[in-house]
Amino acid sequence: xxxxxxxxxxxxxxxCNETRAVSTLLSLLKAPGQSCQEAxxxxxxxxxxxxxxxxPQMCFVDDAHQRSPHGGxxxxxxxxxxxxxRGPRRLLMAHVDTVPICVGTEPQIDGDYIRSQSPATGLGGxxxxxxxxxxxxxxxxLENQLPHPPLTLFFPVQEEIGxxxxxxxxxxxxxxxxxxxxxxxxxxxxxxxxxxxxDSIDVEIEGIASHAGVHPELGVSxxxxxxxxxxxxxxxxxxxxxxKGRKSGTSNIGVIQGGEATNVVTSLVRLRAEARxxxxxxxxxxxxxxxxxxxKGVRSIVSADGRRxxxxxxxxxxxxxxxxxxxxxVVQTAAAALRGLGLEPELVIGxxxxxxxxxxxHGIPAVTLGCGQRSIHTVNExxxxxxxxxxxxxxxxxxxxKFA
Numbered sequence: 001x002x003x004x005x006x007x008x009x010x011x012x013x014x015x016c017n018e019t020r021a022v023s024t025l026l027s028l029l030k031a032p033g034q035s036c037q038e039a040x041x042x043x044x045x046x047x048x049x050x051x052x053x054x055x056p057q058m059c060f061v062d063d064a065h066q067r068s069p070h071g072g073x074x075x076x077x078x079x080x081x082x083x084x085x086r087g088p089r090r091l092l093m094a095h096v097d098t099v100p101i102c103v104g105t106e107p108q109i110d111g112d113y114i115r116s117q118s119p120a121t122g123l124g125g126x127x128x129x130x131x132x133x134x135x136x137x138x139x140x141x142l143e144n145q146l147p148h149p150p151l152t153l154f155f156p157v158q159e160e161i162g163x164x165x166x167x168x169x170x171x172x173x174x175x176x177x178x179x180x181x182x183x184x185x186x187x188x189x190x191x192x193x194x195x196x197x198x199d200s201i202d203v204e205i206e207g208i209a210s211h212a213g214v215h216p217e218l219g220v221s222x223x224x225x226x227x228x229x230x231x232x233x234x235x236x237x238x239x240x241x242x243x244k245g246r247k248s249g250t251s252n253i254g255v256i257q258g259g260e261a262t263n264v265v266t267s268l269v270r271l272r273a274e275a276r277x278x279x280x281x282x283x284x285x286x287x288x289x290x291x292x293x294x295x296k297g298v299r300s301i302v303s304a305d306g307r308r309x310x311x312x313x314x315x316x317x318x319x320x321x322x323x324x325x326x327x328x329x330v331v332q333t334a335a336a337a338l339r340g341l342g343l344e345p346e347l348v349i350g351x352x353x354x355x356x357x358x359x360x361x362h363g364i365p366a367v368t369l370g371c372g373q374r375s376i377h378t379v380n381e382x383x384x385x386x387x388x389x390x391x392x393x394x395x396x397x398x399x400x401x402k403f404a
Contacts, residue, residue: 014341014393015140021392022385024048024139025114025132029107029124035097035161036065036072042096045077045131045155052139054079062170068158076169079153081138087149088178091364092137092395094130095159095166095184095355098122099377113374114383125383126376130183131155132388133371137395148400152177156355159184162200162318166358177364179330181398182356185370188390189343191334192368194323195350195357196249197280199287201273203294204312205258208303209267217304219265222258225309226269229290229297238289242277249277250351251286276351278321287315319357323349330365337397341390369394 027048033041042061050056059079065072077096083089102124106117116123134153141148152174156165185192205226210219230253233239242249251273258269273290277283291313298311324331326347335345356366372387 014396015144015146016136016389016392016396017140018389020139021132021136021389022109024135025128025383025388026107028128028132029105029114032103033097034100034103035158036070038096038157039073042074042077042155045096045135048135049079049138049153052135053142054081054138060173062173064157064165064168064170067168068164070158070161070164072158074157076157076165077155078170078173080175081151081153083148083150085147085149089150089152089175090399091152091154091174091177091180091366092134092399093154093156093180093182093355093359093366094134095127095156096131097157097160097165098124098126098128099160101377101379102381109385112385114385116379116381119379122377122379123381123383125373125381127159127184127373129371129373129383129388129391133183133391133395136392137399140392140396141399146396146400150175151399159355163353163355163358166355167319171362171364174364179333180356180359180364180366181334181395182354182359182366182368183371183391183395184354184368184373186373186387187346187370188372188387188394189338190346190348190370191331191338192350192354192356193326193331193347194278195321195352195354196276196278197283197321197357198274198276198318198353199283199315200318201275201287201290202314203271203273203290205269205271205294205298206310206312207265207267207269208307208309210265212263212265216265220301220303220307220309221265222269222309223266225294225297225301226256226258226271228300229293232293232296233290236289236293238286238293242286244282244285247277247279247282247285249275249279249282249286251275251290274318275315278323278349280321290315319353320361322357322360324360324365324367328365330367334367334369334398337394340397341393343390
């Protein structure tokens with residue numbers, strides 16, 4: 001297997017049973033576990049941990065699902081291991097849930113890649129690849145009796161629907177880790193040290209129903225109001241990629257629901273959207289632009305008897321942006337570990353949300369590393385095995401005291 005970009009020379013020897021690491025990953029990929037339905041994958045993770053020598057009494061499931069607005073079957077899985085040497089606690093993490101398109105996947109090895117056998121399903125390497133990395137690392141550490149400081153393993157749920165596991169998790173149960181490393185990405189030498197913030201936007205337009213053939217003029221179409229508002233956002237540059245002077249961000253209306261029949265003027269339309277930006281103040285401007293557009297749309301349509309529709313608009317924070325100092329201890333530790341493996345670290349700032357957003361907000365500095373994911377959230381998803389194995393070795397290095 002040949003590594004891709006980012007490889008350097010003289011790699012350190014880090015134990016990794018490659019056959020077992022890949023077998024573990026295949027087992028994880030087969031287990032279903034879309035967001036809010038993580039009970040089975042959680043049982044699979046626990047079985048691997050117990051087989052690795054982790055004492056069941058060190059494992060704990062919190063109540064994040066009970067506090068999440070989405071409910072769900074299970075909370076976050078937390079494992080706390082005492083150190084064999086003194087040092088600040090380190091946290092290794094990866095979320096266990098997948099997007100719905102990955103349910104029912106049948107993974108198969110194809111050269112240096114793992115793909116789904118079915119053309120109708122994704123693979124679930126996002127983020128079963130990361131989960132496999134954490135499990136493999138702890139197994140190698142325990143089996144080879146490698147010295148390590150206190151460790152916490154963290155397997156959040158509901159990452160794919162708004163980072164809810166990390167947001168609502170029992171952070172006090174993590175043991176106050178000083179350094180956190182999250183596996184959820186592509187190339188193993190890339191360190192994501194920052195990510196954008198996002199707000200969710202929920203819009204409900206209440207129109208006035210009437211017979212669309214007999215008296216359409218007596219109705220107020222919620223569909224028409226929504227259309228005017230969306231057109232206004234696009235024309236004014238507030239939808240899609242947004243650039244206003246030196247400020248930038250994105251927004252998207254992803255869900256539109258409404259109407260039951262073609263012969264009835266639509267009385268209710270619901271929309272779900274999001275706004276993203278690394279700048280919280282500019283993100284607030286995007287949300288304000290949305291609210292103005294929908295208010296204008298409501299004012300624009302009046303029935304023949306003088307009535308207008310109504311608007312319910314709600315926006316709330318999904319996760320805040322963050323950016324770690326490249327000279328911070330957590331970034332330098334991750335970079336040193338990669339260099340020890342013969343990889344040259346590349347620091348990036350991401351435009352997607354990560355569990356690290358909420359970890360940093362909770363006061364736990366977290367760097368996100370890649371584990372071979374490719375074309376995630378699509379039926380073309382695949383996972384690069386050499387990258388995954390390098391990520392496993394990086395996790396072993398980061399969990400030990402060598403790069404303190």
